[in-house]
Amino acid sequence: MTDGFLDNAFFRNIYCNLASSGSDRCAGGGPFGDGLLPPGWEWLAFLVTAFVTVFVVVNGALMAVNLYIWGERRLLGRLQGRLGPNRWGPFGLLTPIADLIKVLSKEDIVPAAADRLVYSLAPVLLVVPVLLAFAVIPFGSSTWAANLNVGVLYLIAVLSVESFAPITAAWGSQNRYAMFGGLRAVALLVSYELPLVLSLIGVLMIAGSLSLVDIVNAQDVPFALVQPLGFLVFLIGSVAEIQRAPFDLSEAESELVGGYHTDYSGIRWGLFQAGEFMSTMVSGAIIATVFLSGWRGFDFLPSHAWFFIKFAGVLFVMTWIRATLPRLRIDQITSFAWKGLLPLAAVNLLASAVLSLIWPRPSVGELWAMAAVNVVVAAAAIYVLGQFGPKPGERPRPAVAPALGATGREGAA
Amino acid sequence: MYGIGILKGFSVTALNMIRAPFTIEYPDRRVGLLGLAKASGMNPLVFALKRPAAAVKAALGVAKIPARLPQHSRFRGQEFVWYEERCTGCASCAKLCPLGIIRIVTDPSGRQTQEGEVYDVEVFDIDLARCMACGICVEVCPYDALHMGSGFERARYAFPNLMITVDELKRAPKRPSTWFRPQLEAKGYDPQRSGTADWKLVGRHETPTAEQLKRTWVDERTR
Amino acid sequence: MPIRTEPVTVNIGPHHPSTHGVFRLRVTFDGEVVVDAEPVFGYLHRGTEKLAEERTYVQFVTLSDRMDYVASMTNNQGFMLAVEKLAGITPSPRGVWLRMIAAELQRIASHLVGIGFFLQDLGAFGTPLIYVMRERERILDLFEMLCGARITVSYMRPGGVFMDAPQDFWPALDTFLADMPHYVDEYERLITGNEIVLVRTKGTGKVPAETLVNASVSGPMLRAAGLDWDLRIKDPYEYYGRVKFDVPLARESDNFARYIVRIQEMRESVKIIRQCVEQIEPGPVRPKEVPFLIRPPAGDVYAHIEGPKGELGYYLVSDGTIAPYRCKVRAPSFINLTLLRDMLVGWKVADMIVTFGSIDINMGEVDR
Numbered sequence A: 001m002t003d004g005f006l007d008n009a010f011f012r013n014i015y016c017n018l019a020s021s022g023s024d025r026c027a028g029g030g031p032f033g034d035g036l037l038p039p040g041w042e043w044l045a046f047l048v049t050a051f052v053t054v055f056v057v058v059n060g061a062l063m064a065v066n067l068y069i070w071g072e073r074r075l076l077g078r079l080q081g082r083l084g085p086n087r088w089g090p091f092g093l094l095t096p097i098a099d100l101i102k103v104l105s106k107e108d109i110v111p112a113a114a115d116r117l118v119y120s121l122a123p124v125l126l127v128v129p130v131l132l133a134f135a136v137i138p139f140g141s142s143t144w145a146a147n148l149n150v151g152v153l154y155l156i157a158v159l160s161v162e163s164f165a166p167i168t169a170a171w172g173s174q175n176r177y178a179m180f181g182g183l184r185a186v187a188l189l190v191s192y193e194l195p196l197v198l199s200l201i202g203v204l205m206i207a208g209s210l211s212l213v214d215i216v217n218a219q220d221v222p223f224a225l226v227q228p229l230g231f232l233v234f235l236i237g238s239v240a241e242i243q244r245a246p247f248d249l250s251e252a253e254s255e256l257v258g259g260y261h262t263d264y265s266g267i268r269w270g271l272f273q274a275g276e277f278m279s280t281m282v283s284g285a286i287i288a289t290v291f292l293s294g295w296r297g298f299d300f301l302p303s304h305a306w307f308f309i310k311f312a313g314v315l316f317v318m319t320w321i322r323a324t325l326p327r328l329r330i331d332q333i334t335s336f337a338w339k340g341l342l343p344l345a346a347v348n349l350l351a352s353a354v355l356s357l358i359w360p361r362p363s364v365g366e367l368w369a370m371a372a373v374n375v376v377v378a379a380a381a382i383y384v385l386g387q388f389g390p391k392p393g394e395r396p397r398p399a400v401a402p403a404l405g406a407t408g409r410e411g412a413a
Numbered sequence B: 001m002y003g004i005g006i007l008k009g010f011s012v013t014a015l016n017m018i019r020a021p022f023t024i025e026y027p028d029r030r031v032g033l034l035g036l037a038k039a040s041g042m043n044p045l046v047f048a049l050k051r052p053a054a055a056v057k058a059a060l061g062v063a064k065i066p067a068r069l070p071q072h073s074r075f076r077g078q079e080f081v082w083y084e085e086r087c088t089g090c091a092s093c094a095k096l097c098p099l100g101i102i103r104i105v106t107d108p109s110g111r112q113t114q115e116g117e118v119y120d121v122e123v124f125d126i127d128l129a130r131c132m133a134c135g136i137c138v139e140v141c142p143y144d145a146l147h148m149g150s151g152f153e154r155a156r157y158a159f160p161n162l163m164i165t166v167d168e169l170k171r172a173p174k175r176p177s178t179w180f181r182p183q184l185e186a187k188g189y190d191p192q193r194s195g196t197a198d199w200k201l202v203g204r205h206e207t208p209t210a211e212q213l214k215r216t217w218v219d220e221r222t223r
Numbered sequence C: 001m002p003i004r005t006e007p008v009t010v011n012i013g014p015h016h017p018s019t020h021g022v023f024r025l026r027v028t029f030d031g032e033v034v035v036d037a038e039p040v041f042g043y044l045h046r047g048t049e050k051l052a053e054e055r056t057y058v059q060f061v062t063l064s065d066r067m068d069y070v071a072s073m074t075n076n077q078g079f080m081l082a083v084e085k086l087a088g089i090t091p092s093p094r095g096v097w098l099r100m101i102a103a104e105l106q107r108i109a110s111h112l113v114g115i116g117f118f119l120q121d122l123g124a125f126g127t128p129l130i131y132v133m134r135e136r137e138r139i140l141d142l143f144e145m146l147c148g149a150r151i152t153v154s155y156m157r158p159g160g161v162f163m164d165a166p167q168d169f170w171p172a173l174d175t176f177l178a179d180m181p182h183y184v185d186e187y188e189r190l191i192t193g194n195e196i197v198l199v200r201t202k203g204t205g206k207v208p209a210e211t212l213v214n215a216s217v218s219g220p221m222l223r224a225a226g227l228d229w230d231l232r233i234k235d236p237y238e239y240y241g242r243v244k245f246d247v248p249l250a251r252e253s254d255n256f257a258r259y260i261v262r263i264q265e266m267r268e269s270v271k272i273i274r275q276c277v278e279q280i281e282p283g284p285v286r287p288k289e290v291p292f293l294i295r296p297p298a299g300d301v302y303a304h305i306e307g308p309k310g311e312l313g314y315y316l317v318s319d320g321t322i323a324p325y326r327c328k329v330r331a332p333s334f335i336n337l338t339l340l341r342d343m344l345v346g347w348k349v350a351d352m353i354v355t356f357g358s359i360d361i362n363m364g365e366v367d368r
């Protein structure tokens, strides 16, 4: 038995109906008796099933992002005391489709000065890694496209490809606003990658595996309770990593118009938007899986339902954050990462290391004990950091750079 | 610096999520089953039995009922109300409009329209493309012939269609705004609810003396 | 070896999400830091002052609405004070009270807009802006009751206002006054204590008080520097001598101080309106004998009021005809902008936008 998409009953049925009954992967044969293909053609059955799986996951993700965009807009509306889009389709559900058609039918403008190749590559660089990330996420007790034994490593690797997108877009479009946005995005992503990964390591030590499925299986107590500090750092870090408010300074609308995608229009712009919303979804799914015990829950609901309840909860919190908080400045954001989150993540790592030395294979009771210890550690660490850490107090006015001529018109666009 | 203030902010947004939204839907309102039943004045259960198709639509969230904006009776709408019977063609409105966008041509042969004045108004063009609905033309009309309207849905695709002509003024439903018409307000007239008002109902807000008339609408510079 | 960087010049505006209209800033950045800023005005110039010379005094009321279009009532009020002074008209008491109520409501509305867009510039995703718009809608509803229009009100006339308030205005005003302090509390809960707002606004955009005075800045900006200068107290026009209120002050003269002064002024305005409602007396809203075509004697006057954005003054010269010979507007938004370069240079991009937002300008008034 592979640890892959064939774990799911639906995909295994497809496979077993195609492959012959003698195949070692499905001992009892498919539900409709013998396979359609003669013996020795298992590879074709495997290939077809793999295609179906990929098709379902990718299209499922793309449909889900539409639903999510609608949900987020309705929710933002309600948080702001408005109604949100409710005109097109039942409860406005078709609004994202209408937006898609609008975006598709718009003129695709490429600025004359743009580097065409780099310019067109950027949106793809944003979307493809996110779709790849969906591959390892367990949506239910046996529903996943792949159960990699290095799942977490894979996620981190794939998602850090995403950080190329802003700078690529900025460089490609040859726009000064875009350049500001792209450079800010790089500074932000580089700063937050570190606490983000550090806060995951605590989880990995307790679960003793890099596979997302194993991590979920290890969560007899949700890791959000066992690792409160790690959870906090990871939540903040992933909001920063996907560049949503209050960390949306790379596309800061009020400052940089659109940031790195200022010069994009039509479907390319649409891809950026879709990519951002999809990376929010991926973050939500990771948090739900790693910290909120994924598909596990009580028996009266199927495992998929539990996953989606937790997933929706995380997305709700992210939207809530977006609706409430104003944006931080670039220096505050980076110093928050280096002076705030990084020490907290390190403390969390240390505490987890010590605790997993004491209880190498924790039982449920030991997990609760860990949770208790970690809550105390978290409170103490936050208190100490707030008391003795760097204060974001009054900042002296920075020295003005040496004179450049009266108005600096030399470089005027 | 522990984020207490931020948490307070979260409580404010959460509170607003629970509150009723303040959006005013226009020109139609999406309603659920309860709203639709209420709009048709029935118990939701009775409604679902009597009109199952509409009930299903409402439950799916695609039912809509026309909605009107709440509007005060003084609202200065752009669709002017003009009473032929009262207008003497004195052209005070044309003269004192800050933008000069009213064009009036009169014919002295005319049938009598107002005591003492014997002009027939042939052209009465108001160029809505430039009108700013300030209402000064209404304020200066000495005979209460011109009133602000109550509607505002007079968008057109081309500028020439924005011109209100005398024919349109004659045809238009007469729902005058009570702006600068205290006599209408005293009668409790509301253009939204009370229906149309003819020129006798509208009346005069004051009967001016000859001396006042002179001061009100004769521009001495042009004498 | 120091890294060599090259300054870049960026055109901010005229079409930019946070230039509050069509305003253009030509900024030179060194990295994220502003090293030079050059404001360029005039994209919304409509020649209002020149147009006044061909309009009668009442006709110009409609144009004064369009100068500061988020504070039309106070524009009307300032102009009416100038006309009354010029023509020697004594206004009717009820008209004056109504004007004061309208002007204070307008001050609340204008400060609401100022705070909302200030927070929008800070990067809040529209939430505070939409909350303040909700309350502003209620004020505009009150204006619609008074005069049938919401933005371009044309409410005031020489000698008072054009028409008495309708019967349903008073209960609506009462409920609004009862609700407004709670709304202000809500903004304070959402904004004032928020750590992100604090670190973003405290200490940024500082200007010393002397500089403000030398640039003849007025309004909340001046009071945020601790200077107790409010024309409603220093030169009580209309019946401001008969109401009691405090002038909110802050010392720091930074972006946060400007914000908090505006919040406090809204509370004070509610107090003033309450006192006006108590003291208002029945009677005509404007003297019967004031004609539509006013013909003031030749001469000139200057009348000023404390507008929501600062000292709003009208200088009128009459040559004895029905139209002013010259009309000069002292527009607070325009004069408050004179310090812009000093306030921006040396700060980061994000601070630049916030500081610009904290001045609370209106391009209709800057360019006139």
Ligand code: SF4
Residues within 6 Å of the ligand: B096, B097, B098, B099, B100, B101, B102, B126, B130, B131, B132, B133, B134, B135, B136, B137, B138
């Ligand atoms: S409402 Fe004002 S602009 Fe329009 S026609 Fe009348 S006076 Fe002229």
Ligand code: SF4
Residues within 6 Å of the ligand: B086, B087, B088, B089, B090, B091, B092, B093, B094, B104, B140, B141, B142, B143, B144, B145, B146
């Ligand atoms: S001012 Fe009145 S009476 Fe005179 S022309 Fe205009 S509408 Fe007719």
